[in-house]
Amino acid sequence: MPSINVEDYLKHIYYLQEEGDAVTTSSLAGQLNIASASVTDMVKKLSGQHYLRHSPYRGVQLTEKGRRSALKIIRKHRLWEMFLSEVLHFGWDEIDEEAEKFEHIMSDKMEERIDEVLGFPRVDPHGDPIPAKNGTVKNIRAFPLSDAPEGNSVRVLRVNDANPELLQYVSSIGLSLNKRLSVKQRIKFDKSLIIKIGSKEIAISTVAAENIFVESV
Amino acid sequence: MPSINVEDYLKHIYYLQEEGDAVTTSSLAGQLNIASASVTDMVKKLSGQHYLRHSPYRGVQLTEKGRRSALKIIRKHRLWEMFLSEVLHFGWDEIDEEAEKFEHIMSDKMEERIDEVLGFPRVDPHGDPIPAKNGTVKNIRAFPLSDAPEGNSVRVLRVNDANPELLQYVSSIGLSLNKRLSVKQRIKFDKSLIIKIGSKEIAISTVAAENIFVESV
DNA sequence: TTATTAATTTAGGCTAACCTAAATTTCTGA
DNA sequence: TCAGAAATTTAGGTTAGCCTAAATTAATAA
Missing domain, CATH: 1.10.60.10 (Iron dependent repressor, metal binding and dimerisation domain)
Structure with a gap:
């Protein structure tokens, strides 16, 4: 039975791996809010237990065993x-x-x-x-709202849950899962968007738009 | 914020205290399934944090702070x-x-x-x-079934939850909270009882009867 | 290409809870 | 009442995860 700590490492490695980039000691340390040196220790331990493979100085990759535990x-x-x-x-x-x-x-x-x-x-x-x-994990085929072209009509499929304030903000402008909206205008200057929800038009920052995932509709 | 371990110590001290006997190092060690020496360590720590008072070689008593945390x-x-x-x-x-x-x-x-x-x-x-x-804790005025006199009619108010097998047994003979029963006969030889539930008569061991708490009705 | 910077690992330490073995204190019964 | 038994405490040690500082390796930019 993996310890609580081991479980947390595996989960965060899985998340980072999902994002596509290499999973490095420092990215993990960042996620877990601990010193890199501590991560190196644990990574060696996890590698010894075949939860992952570790190429020193290069990064980390879950084994099938690790992936299963993470899921x-x-x-x-x-x-x-x-x-x-x-x-x-x-x-x-x-x-x-x-x-x-x-x-x-x-x-x-x-x-x-x-x-x-x-x-x-x-x-x-x-x-x-x-x-x-x-x-098995269903793959959600959604792209970030920040990538939606001008004029596009989309539906919200997923919102990044890492930031409670983002979630509060998203609710406050009347958005929730499965809501529809359209992209009125893309502002070149700061890459923000003007979107239309129902009859309201709202300006939305890039950072917010990058964390709202949609499909075309 | 007390740690999980501290919380467990306080809880078990409270339980033991409730039973009336002095709370000793070894009774605590028994409850927690750890060595007495470990209990001595922790007790010193808890005493330092004013959760309890410790008279060496004599036992332990919760302070008001400790009691509140336990509850x-x-x-x-x-x-x-x-x-x-x-x-x-x-x-x-x-x-x-x-x-x-x-x-x-x-x-x-x-x-x-x-x-x-x-x-x-x-x-x-x-x-x-x-x-x-x-x-505040409501005091349940119940006595063990093992103390009920012959002929008494009683109602089940509480069953000791420390032993899953006892609970399974109690269910299996048709008893549950608020069920009525009467004591048909007290067997002197082994102190077991014959009780009547509905129309069934059942023999019940002392050990079970000591963990079923009832009121007269 | 090489020197500087950035990332990673190694080395050495700390803390909370646990352990066993040895020493001490208290209890008990002849 | 006092000696042996039982309970408790002390002493010294372990483990998992964390830390900082120093050493090593890799990446990058002139």
Whole structure:
């Protein structure tokens, strides 16, 4: 049984790997908010236990064993977020932090019960896919709103949950999962956007638009 | 904020104190399943933080601060048991173990949400009182079934939750909270009892009878 | 190409909880 | 009452994760 710490390392490595870049000691240290030297230690340990491969000075890559462990935790995390949202009525800006702790102590039995109670959901409240028990993850085919061409009509599929303030902001302008909007204008100067939601036109910063993922519609 | 370990010590000290006997190093070590020497270490630390008073070689006593911390944890534990039972339909023999982990990471906000969802329950699924937020605990006036005189009619108010097998056994003979029964006969030889539940007569061991708490009716 | 900078690893330490073995104190029963 | 047994504490050690500072390797820009 991996320790809570090991689980956190694996989860963050998986996330970084998903973003496409190489997973380096410092990117991991950044995610976990600890010193790089500590990461090096742990990475050696995890490599010894075959959770990942480590080329010194180059980076890290999950093995199949590591990937499976990471997905188990991510599944529990997202199911628990869903539960907090649906059953205990927590806001979508609160659930990520709460779930950080629970994912590690949720028994497999509780995972199943919650899955049942929720009706076997496929995505969490931010639109992130919930990995299946067999390790499959649905690929969400969405691109960042910041890449949408002028005039495009799109639908919100996912919002990055890493930043509670972003989530609050997104709610406050009337956006949520599956809402439609269109890109009125792309401002060259600062790369911000003017979007139209319903009848309202709203200016949105690049940074926000980079964290809202949409599909054309 | 007390650590998970500190919380566990305080909780078990509270339980032992409640049983009436002096709380000794070895009784605590027994509860926590660790060596006595380790308990001595921690007790010194907790005494330094004014959670308890320690007379070397004599025992330990919670301070008001320690009592309050213990009750906070016990409240979370019992609310969580209730939630597992009512919402996730876990059996009463499973919930204690599950709750052991959650009590330590449940935020105050989640505690309140769960309290609400459950309708502000006063007792947990084993009949143990749920301490109020202000630190009050309702005293359950029940005596062990093993003390009930022959011919007495009683009602089950509480069952000791420390032993899952006992709980399974109690269910299997048709007993649960608030069920009525009467003591048909007390067997002198081994101090076991014959009780009548509905129309069934059943022999029950002393050890079981000592862990079922009832009131006369 | 090479010198500087940036990233990574190594070395040496710390802390919280645990352990065993040895020393000390308290309890108990003849 | 006092000697042996039982309980407790002290002493010294372990492990997992973290840290800082120093040494090493890789990347980059003149």
